[in-house]
Amino acid sequence: MTDPTAHPDTKTEVDELLAAYLDNELTETERSLVETRLAEDESFRSRLDELDRAWDMLDALPKADLDDEKFVRTTVEMITVAASQEIQAYEQQRKRTALARQVGIALGIVALVGMGYMLTQWRLGRPDRVLVENLPVIENVDELERVDNIEFLEALRKEGLFTGETSDES
Amino acid sequence: MSISESTARRYELQDPDVRLMLLVRDDDAAAFEELMLRYQRRVVTVLEHLVGKRDLAEDLAQDVFMRVYRSRKSYVPGSRFSTWLFTIVNNVASNARRSLARRKEVQVTNAAEQSGSQPANPMERIATAASGMMPTRQLDKSEMGSIVRQAVESLNERQRMAVLLSKFEEMSYADIAETMGMSVQAIKSLLSRARANLKEALQPYLQEGTVP
Numbered sequence: 001m002t003d004p005t006a007h008p009d010t011k012t013e014v015d016e017l018l019a020a021y022l023d024n025e026l027t028e029t030e031r032s033l034v035e036t037r038l039a040e041d042e043s044f045r046s047r048l049d050e051l052d053r054a055w056d057m058l059d060a061l062p063k064a065d066l067d068d069e070k071f072v073r074t075t076v077e078m079i080t081v082a083a084s085q086e087i088q089a090y091e092q093q094r095k096r097t098a099l100a101r102q103v104g105i106a107l108g109i110v111a112l113v114g115m116g117y118m119l120t121q122w123r124l125g126r127p128d129r130v131l132v133e134n135l136p137v138i139e140n141v142d143e144l145e146r147v148d149n150i151e152f153l154e155a156l157r158k159e160g161l162f163t164g165e166t167s168d169e170s
Numbered sequence: 171m172s173i174s175e176s177t178a179r180r181y182e183l184q185d186p187d188v189r190l191m192l193l194v195r196d197d198d199a200a201a202f203e204e205l206m207l208r209y210q211r212r213v214v215t216v217l218e219h220l221v222g223k224r225d226l227a228e229d230l231a232q233d234v235f236m237r238v239y240r241s242r243k244s245y246v247p248g249s250r251f252s253t254w255l256f257t258i259v260n261n262v263a264s265n266a267r268r269s270l271a272r273r274k275e276v277q278v279t280n281a282a283e284q285s286g287s288q289p290a291n292p293m294e295r296i297a298t299a300a301s302g303m304m305p306t307r308q309l310d311k312s313e314m315g316s317i318v319r320q321a322v323e324s325l326n327e328r329q330r331m332a333v334l335l336s337k338f339e340e341m342s343y344a345d346i347a348e349t350m351g352m353s354v355q356a357i358k359s360l361l362s363r364a365r366a367n368l369k370e371a372l373q374p375y376l377q378e379g380t381v382p
Contacts, residue, residue, distance in 0.1 A: 061315060
Protein backbone atom coordinates (compact mmCIF):
# COMPACT_ATOMS: atom_id res chain seq x y z
CA MET A 1 0.00 0.00 0.00
CA THR A 2 1.22 3.48 -0.79
CA ASP A 3 1.41 5.62 2.29
CA PRO A 4 -0.74 8.60 1.42
CA THR A 5 0.60 10.63 4.34
CA ALA A 6 4.11 10.51 2.95
CA HIS A 7 4.96 12.92 0.17
CA PRO A 8 5.47 10.62 -2.82
CA ASP A 9 8.60 11.07 -4.84
CA THR A 10 6.88 11.14 -8.18
CA LYS A 11 3.76 12.61 -9.68
CA THR A 12 2.90 9.15 -10.97
CA GLU A 13 2.50 7.80 -7.46
CA VAL A 14 0.28 10.71 -6.49
CA ASP A 15 -1.83 10.26 -9.64
CA GLU A 16 -2.23 6.54 -9.01
CA LEU A 17 -3.37 7.17 -5.48
CA LEU A 18 -5.77 9.93 -6.47
CA ALA A 19 -7.17 7.92 -9.39
CA ALA A 20 -7.84 4.98 -7.08
CA TYR A 21 -9.45 7.40 -4.60
CA LEU A 22 -11.72 8.85 -7.29
CA ASP A 23 -12.57 5.36 -8.55
CA ASN A 24 -13.45 4.28 -5.03
CA GLU A 25 -10.82 1.55 -5.11
CA LEU A 26 -9.12 2.33 -1.79
CA THR A 27 -9.64 0.61 1.53
CA GLU A 28 -11.30 2.55 4.31
CA THR A 29 -7.93 3.20 5.93
CA GLU A 30 -6.33 4.39 2.68
CA ARG A 31 -9.32 6.59 1.92
CA SER A 32 -9.17 8.14 5.35
CA LEU A 33 -5.44 8.88 4.97
CA VAL A 34 -5.97 10.44 1.54
CA GLU A 35 -8.76 12.63 2.89
CA THR A 36 -6.57 13.77 5.75
CA ARG A 37 -3.85 14.77 3.34
CA LEU A 38 -6.35 16.47 1.03
CA ALA A 39 -7.41 18.66 3.91
CA GLU A 40 -3.81 19.67 4.60
CA ASP A 41 -2.10 19.75 1.20
CA GLU A 42 -3.20 22.38 -1.32
CA SER A 43 -1.21 20.93 -4.28
CA PHE A 44 -2.57 17.45 -3.54
CA ARG A 45 -6.12 18.85 -3.52
CA SER A 46 -5.48 20.84 -6.69
CA ARG A 47 -4.21 17.76 -8.56
CA LEU A 48 -7.27 15.77 -7.48
CA ASP A 49 -9.51 18.56 -8.72
CA GLU A 50 -7.80 18.67 -12.15
CA LEU A 51 -7.97 14.92 -12.63
CA ASP A 52 -11.59 14.84 -11.53
CA ARG A 53 -12.67 17.68 -13.81
CA ALA A 54 -10.91 16.15 -16.83
CA TRP A 55 -12.73 12.90 -16.02
CA ASP A 56 -16.07 14.69 -15.75
CA MET A 57 -15.52 16.18 -19.20
CA LEU A 58 -15.87 12.66 -20.60
CA ASP A 59 -19.61 13.12 -20.02
CA ALA A 60 -19.53 15.29 -23.14
CA LEU A 61 -18.63 12.26 -25.25
CA PRO A 62 -21.44 11.52 -27.66
CA LYS A 63 -23.42 8.38 -26.84
CA ALA A 64 -24.67 6.03 -29.53
CA ASP A 65 -28.05 7.16 -30.81
CA LEU A 66 -29.49 3.88 -31.97
CA ASP A 67 -32.75 2.74 -33.48
CA ASP A 68 -33.15 0.01 -30.87
CA GLU A 69 -35.88 -1.98 -32.58
CA LYS A 70 -34.13 -1.91 -35.94
CA PHE A 71 -30.83 -2.98 -34.41
CA VAL A 72 -32.45 -5.90 -32.61
CA ARG A 73 -34.37 -6.91 -35.73
CA THR A 74 -31.35 -6.85 -38.04
CA THR A 75 -29.17 -8.63 -35.51
CA VAL A 76 -31.77 -11.35 -34.99
CA GLU A 77 -32.10 -11.69 -38.78
CA MET A 78 -28.34 -12.06 -39.10
CA ILE A 79 -28.33 -14.69 -36.37
CA THR A 80 -31.21 -16.51 -38.06
CA VAL A 81 -29.38 -16.52 -41.41
CA ALA A 82 -26.15 -17.64 -39.74
CA ALA A 83 -28.01 -20.35 -37.80
CA SER A 84 -29.71 -21.59 -40.97
CA GLN A 85 -26.34 -21.70 -42.76
CA GLU A 86 -24.90 -23.59 -39.83
CA ILE A 87 -27.78 -26.08 -39.95
CA GLN A 88 -27.25 -26.55 -43.70
CA ALA A 89 -23.53 -27.05 -43.21
CA TYR A 90 -24.26 -29.49 -40.38
CA GLU A 91 -26.75 -31.41 -42.53
CA GLN A 92 -24.27 -31.60 -45.40
CA GLN A 93 -21.56 -32.75 -43.05
CA ARG A 94 -23.93 -35.33 -41.54
CA LYS A 95 -24.81 -36.63 -45.02
CA ARG A 96 -21.15 -36.83 -45.98
CA THR A 97 -20.38 -38.67 -42.77
CA ALA A 98 -23.28 -41.11 -43.33
CA LEU A 99 -22.16 -41.73 -46.92
CA ALA A 100 -18.58 -42.26 -45.83
CA ARG A 101 -19.78 -44.69 -43.17
CA GLN A 102 -21.89 -46.63 -45.68
CA VAL A 103 -19.01 -46.80 -48.16
CA GLY A 104 -16.71 -47.92 -45.35
CA ILE A 105 -19.12 -50.65 -44.28
CA ALA A 106 -19.55 -51.82 -47.90
CA LEU A 107 -15.78 -51.91 -48.44
CA GLY A 108 -15.38 -53.79 -45.17
CA ILE A 109 -17.94 -56.36 -46.22
CA VAL A 110 -16.25 -56.78 -49.62
CA ALA A 111 -12.88 -57.17 -47.93
CA LEU A 112 -14.28 -59.73 -45.50
CA VAL A 113 -15.93 -61.71 -48.31
CA GLY A 114 -12.68 -61.62 -50.29
CA MET A 115 -10.66 -62.75 -47.33
CA GLY A 116 -13.18 -65.50 -46.61
CA TYR A 117 -13.02 -66.66 -50.20
CA MET A 118 -9.24 -66.70 -50.17
CA LEU A 119 -9.16 -68.55 -46.87
CA THR A 120 -11.65 -71.12 -48.14
CA GLN A 121 -9.70 -71.58 -51.35
CA TRP A 122 -6.51 -71.99 -49.38
CA ARG A 123 -8.12 -74.57 -47.10
CA LEU A 124 -9.83 -76.48 -49.94
CA GLY A 125 -6.68 -76.39 -52.08
CA ARG A 126 -4.46 -77.77 -49.38
CA PRO A 127 -4.91 -81.55 -50.13
CA ASP A 128 -4.33 -80.96 -53.84
CA ARG A 129 -1.17 -79.02 -53.05
CA VAL A 130 0.12 -81.94 -50.99
CA LEU A 131 -0.61 -84.26 -53.91
CA VAL A 132 1.16 -81.88 -56.31
CA GLU A 133 4.13 -81.60 -54.00
CA ASN A 134 4.37 -85.37 -53.79
CA LEU A 135 3.66 -85.95 -57.50
CA PRO A 136 7.18 -87.22 -58.33
CA VAL A 137 6.83 -89.87 -55.62
CA ILE A 138 3.27 -90.80 -56.70
CA GLU A 139 4.34 -91.10 -60.34
CA ASN A 140 7.12 -93.45 -59.36
CA VAL A 141 5.38 -95.28 -56.54
CA ASP A 142 5.48 -98.66 -58.28
CA GLU A 143 9.22 -98.45 -58.86
CA LEU A 144 9.91 -97.06 -55.42
CA GLU A 145 7.93 -99.89 -53.77
CA ARG A 146 10.38 -102.35 -55.23
CA VAL A 147 13.36 -100.62 -53.62
CA ASP A 148 14.17 -102.25 -50.30
CA ASN A 149 17.34 -100.31 -49.65
CA ILE A 150 16.62 -97.41 -47.29
CA GLU A 151 20.01 -95.78 -47.95
CA PHE A 152 19.18 -95.67 -51.68
CA LEU A 153 15.85 -93.97 -50.96
CA GLU A 154 17.58 -91.56 -48.62
CA ALA A 155 20.04 -90.73 -51.41
CA LEU A 156 17.10 -90.09 -53.80
CA ARG A 157 15.52 -87.75 -51.23
CA LYS A 158 18.75 -85.84 -50.93
CA GLU A 159 18.90 -85.54 -54.69
CA GLY A 160 15.49 -83.86 -54.49
CA LEU A 161 13.57 -86.50 -56.39
CA PHE A 162 10.65 -86.46 -53.99
CA THR A 163 10.28 -82.69 -54.31
CA GLY A 164 10.73 -82.72 -58.07
CA GLU A 165 14.03 -80.81 -57.81
CA THR A 166 16.65 -83.23 -59.14
CA SER A 167 20.19 -82.10 -59.72
CA ASP A 168 19.50 -82.53 -63.48
CA GLU A 169 16.73 -79.88 -63.32
CA SER A 170 18.86 -77.43 -61.43
CA MET B 171 -11.02 -22.31 -16.70
CA SER B 172 -13.59 -24.28 -14.77
CA ILE B 173 -16.17 -22.40 -12.76
CA SER B 174 -17.47 -23.87 -9.55
CA GLU B 175 -21.18 -24.41 -9.06
CA SER B 176 -21.23 -22.08 -6.06
CA THR B 177 -19.63 -19.27 -8.10
CA ALA B 178 -22.13 -19.76 -10.91
CA ARG B 179 -24.98 -19.81 -8.41
CA ARG B 180 -23.71 -16.63 -6.74
CA TYR B 181 -23.63 -14.69 -10.01
CA GLU B 182 -27.01 -16.08 -10.97
CA LEU B 183 -28.48 -14.73 -7.75
CA GLN B 184 -26.69 -11.37 -7.88
CA ASP B 185 -26.95 -10.41 -11.53
CA PRO B 186 -30.31 -10.26 -13.35
CA ASP B 187 -28.48 -10.21 -16.69
CA VAL B 188 -26.85 -13.51 -15.83
CA ARG B 189 -30.34 -14.91 -15.26
CA LEU B 190 -31.40 -13.58 -18.67
CA MET B 191 -28.35 -15.17 -20.29
CA LEU B 192 -29.19 -18.49 -18.67
CA LEU B 193 -32.63 -18.22 -20.31
CA VAL B 194 -30.88 -17.49 -23.62
CA ARG B 195 -28.88 -20.67 -23.03
CA ASP B 196 -32.23 -22.47 -22.91
CA ASP B 197 -33.13 -20.92 -26.31
CA ASP B 198 -35.39 -18.18 -24.95
CA ALA B 199 -35.44 -15.69 -27.85
CA ALA B 200 -37.26 -13.02 -25.85
CA ALA B 201 -34.51 -13.07 -23.21
CA PHE B 202 -31.91 -12.55 -25.92
CA GLU B 203 -33.79 -9.56 -27.31
CA GLU B 204 -34.09 -8.14 -23.80
CA LEU B 205 -30.33 -8.48 -23.29
CA MET B 206 -29.67 -6.76 -26.60
CA LEU B 207 -32.01 -3.91 -25.72
CA ARG B 208 -30.21 -3.48 -22.42
CA TYR B 209 -26.70 -3.47 -23.82
CA GLN B 210 -26.68 -2.56 -27.51
CA ARG B 211 -26.27 1.21 -27.05
CA ARG B 212 -23.52 0.70 -24.50
CA VAL B 213 -21.73 -1.77 -26.73
CA VAL B 214 -22.02 0.47 -29.81
CA THR B 215 -20.83 3.51 -27.81
CA VAL B 216 -17.74 1.71 -26.50
CA LEU B 217 -16.97 0.22 -29.91
CA GLU B 218 -17.40 3.57 -31.64
CA HIS B 219 -14.83 5.15 -29.34
CA LEU B 220 -12.53 2.17 -29.79
CA VAL B 221 -12.60 1.93 -33.59
CA GLY B 222 -13.55 5.53 -34.39
CA LYS B 223 -16.26 4.69 -36.94
CA ARG B 224 -19.95 4.54 -36.25
CA ASP B 225 -20.93 2.16 -39.07
CA LEU B 226 -18.12 -0.20 -38.22
CA ALA B 227 -19.08 0.01 -34.53
CA GLU B 228 -22.63 -1.12 -35.34
CA ASP B 229 -21.36 -4.00 -37.49
CA LEU B 230 -19.00 -5.06 -34.74
CA ALA B 231 -21.76 -4.79 -32.13
CA GLN B 232 -23.84 -7.18 -34.21
CA ASP B 233 -20.85 -9.49 -34.37
CA VAL B 234 -20.58 -9.28 -30.57
CA PHE B 235 -24.22 -10.30 -30.09
CA MET B 236 -23.87 -13.08 -32.64
CA ARG B 237 -20.93 -14.41 -30.64
CA VAL B 238 -22.99 -14.19 -27.47
CA TYR B 239 -25.77 -16.18 -29.11
CA ARG B 240 -23.40 -18.76 -30.52
CA SER B 241 -21.73 -19.21 -27.13
CA ARG B 242 -25.02 -19.62 -25.28
CA LYS B 243 -24.89 -23.40 -24.95
CA SER B 244 -21.50 -23.32 -23.25
CA TYR B 245 -22.28 -20.29 -21.08
CA VAL B 246 -21.48 -20.72 -17.39
CA PRO B 247 -21.68 -17.60 -15.21
CA GLY B 248 -18.17 -17.00 -13.87
CA SER B 249 -18.49 -13.22 -13.58
CA ARG B 250 -21.04 -10.46 -14.01
CA PHE B 251 -22.71 -10.64 -17.42
CA SER B 252 -21.35 -7.22 -18.41
CA THR B 253 -17.80 -8.36 -17.65
CA TRP B 254 -18.24 -11.39 -19.90
CA LEU B 255 -19.91 -9.30 -22.62
CA PHE B 256 -17.24 -6.59 -22.65
CA THR B 257 -14.52 -9.24 -22.78
CA ILE B 258 -16.08 -10.24 -26.10
CA VAL B 259 -16.32 -6.55 -27.08
CA ASN B 260 -12.62 -6.11 -26.29
CA ASN B 261 -11.66 -9.13 -28.39
CA VAL B 262 -13.85 -8.08 -31.32
CA ALA B 263 -12.47 -4.53 -31.18
CA SER B 264 -8.87 -5.79 -31.02
CA ASN B 265 -9.41 -7.98 -34.08
CA ALA B 266 -11.06 -5.11 -35.95
CA ARG B 267 -8.26 -2.71 -35.07
CA ARG B 268 -5.67 -5.20 -36.31
CA SER B 269 -7.56 -5.53 -39.62
CA LEU B 270 -7.91 -1.76 -39.88
CA ALA B 271 -4.23 -1.25 -39.10
CA ARG B 272 -3.23 -3.63 -41.88
CA ARG B 273 -5.50 -1.81 -44.36
CA LYS B 274 -4.36 1.61 -43.22
CA GLU B 275 -0.64 0.98 -43.56
CA VAL B 276 -0.60 2.60 -46.96
CA GLN B 277 -3.53 4.96 -46.44
CA VAL B 278 -1.99 6.62 -43.39
CA THR B 279 1.03 7.71 -45.38
CA ASN B 280 -1.13 9.10 -48.16
CA ALA B 281 -3.45 10.88 -45.76
CA ALA B 282 -0.53 12.48 -43.98
CA GLU B 283 0.81 13.73 -47.28
CA GLN B 284 -2.59 15.12 -48.33
CA SER B 285 -3.58 16.69 -45.02
CA GLY B 286 -1.12 19.54 -45.38
CA SER B 287 -1.31 21.72 -42.31
CA GLN B 288 -3.57 19.33 -40.34
CA PRO B 289 -1.50 17.93 -37.45
CA ALA B 290 -1.33 14.12 -37.36
CA ASN B 291 -0.90 13.97 -33.58
CA PRO B 292 -4.29 13.93 -31.82
CA MET B 293 -2.91 16.07 -29.01
CA GLU B 294 -1.89 18.72 -31.53
CA ARG B 295 -5.26 18.46 -33.24
CA ILE B 296 -6.95 19.15 -29.91
CA ALA B 297 -4.78 22.20 -29.42
CA THR B 298 -5.79 23.60 -32.82
CA ALA B 299 -9.40 22.43 -32.64
CA ALA B 300 -12.41 24.65 -32.17
CA SER B 301 -10.98 27.81 -33.68
CA GLY B 302 -7.95 28.20 -31.50
CA MET B 303 -7.21 31.64 -32.95
CA MET B 304 -10.60 33.04 -31.98
CA PRO B 305 -11.11 35.11 -28.85
CA THR B 306 -12.07 33.31 -25.65
CA ARG B 307 -15.59 32.00 -25.87
CA GLN B 308 -17.84 29.34 -24.38
CA LEU B 309 -17.71 25.99 -26.15
CA ASP B 310 -20.99 24.60 -27.36
CA LYS B 311 -21.97 20.99 -26.67
CA SER B 312 -20.89 19.56 -30.02
CA GLU B 313 -17.53 21.35 -29.92
CA MET B 314 -16.91 20.04 -26.44
CA GLY B 315 -17.92 16.54 -27.53
CA SER B 316 -15.51 16.72 -30.44
CA ILE B 317 -12.64 17.91 -28.27
CA VAL B 318 -13.23 15.26 -25.64
CA ARG B 319 -13.49 12.59 -28.33
CA GLN B 320 -10.12 13.65 -29.71
CA ALA B 321 -8.67 13.59 -26.21
CA VAL B 322 -9.92 10.02 -25.79
CA GLU B 323 -8.51 9.11 -29.21
CA SER B 324 -5.13 10.41 -28.07
CA LEU B 325 -5.00 7.64 -25.46
CA ASN B 326 -3.46 4.34 -26.42
CA GLU B 327 -5.84 1.43 -27.06
CA ARG B 328 -5.60 -0.14 -23.63
CA GLN B 329 -5.96 3.14 -21.78
CA ARG B 330 -8.98 3.98 -23.94
CA MET B 331 -10.68 0.66 -23.24
CA ALA B 332 -10.01 0.94 -19.52
CA VAL B 333 -11.35 4.50 -19.46
CA LEU B 334 -14.52 3.56 -21.33
CA LEU B 335 -15.21 0.60 -19.06
CA SER B 336 -14.52 2.63 -15.95
CA LYS B 337 -16.40 5.76 -16.99
CA PHE B 338 -19.40 4.36 -18.85
CA GLU B 339 -19.74 0.86 -17.46
CA GLU B 340 -18.67 1.89 -13.95
CA MET B 341 -16.67 -1.32 -13.69
CA SER B 342 -14.40 -1.99 -10.75
CA TYR B 343 -10.65 -2.40 -11.32
CA ALA B 344 -11.13 -6.15 -10.77
CA ASP B 345 -13.81 -6.39 -13.46
CA ILE B 346 -11.80 -4.27 -15.91
CA ALA B 347 -8.78 -6.46 -15.24
CA GLU B 348 -10.82 -9.57 -16.00
CA THR B 349 -12.31 -8.03 -19.13
CA MET B 350 -8.93 -6.99 -20.48
CA GLY B 351 -6.97 -10.01 -19.28
CA MET B 352 -4.65 -7.94 -17.09
CA SER B 353 -3.80 -7.70 -13.40
CA VAL B 354 -5.62 -5.32 -11.07
CA GLN B 355 -2.36 -3.48 -10.39
CA ALA B 356 -1.81 -3.03 -14.14
CA ILE B 357 -5.31 -1.58 -14.50
CA LYS B 358 -4.64 0.75 -11.58
CA SER B 359 -1.55 2.11 -13.33
CA LEU B 360 -3.28 2.18 -16.71
CA LEU B 361 -6.21 4.23 -15.45
CA SER B 362 -3.96 6.55 -13.50
CA ARG B 363 -1.89 7.30 -16.62
CA ALA B 364 -5.07 7.64 -18.69
CA ARG B 365 -6.50 10.19 -16.26
CA ALA B 366 -3.24 12.14 -16.31
CA ASN B 367 -3.12 12.07 -20.12
CA LEU B 368 -6.72 13.21 -20.36
CA LYS B 369 -6.03 16.02 -17.93
CA GLU B 370 -3.04 17.04 -20.06
CA ALA B 371 -5.03 16.96 -23.29
CA LEU B 372 -7.99 18.83 -21.86
CA GLN B 373 -6.00 21.32 -19.80
CA PRO B 374 -6.85 24.30 -22.06
CA TYR B 375 -10.57 23.57 -21.66
CA LEU B 376 -10.67 22.74 -17.96
CA GLN B 377 -11.40 26.34 -17.03
CA GLU B 378 -15.13 26.77 -17.61
CA GLY B 379 -15.09 24.99 -20.97
CA THR B 380 -13.59 27.87 -22.88
CA VAL B 381 -11.35 28.05 -25.91
CA PRO B 382 -8.34 30.28 -25.31
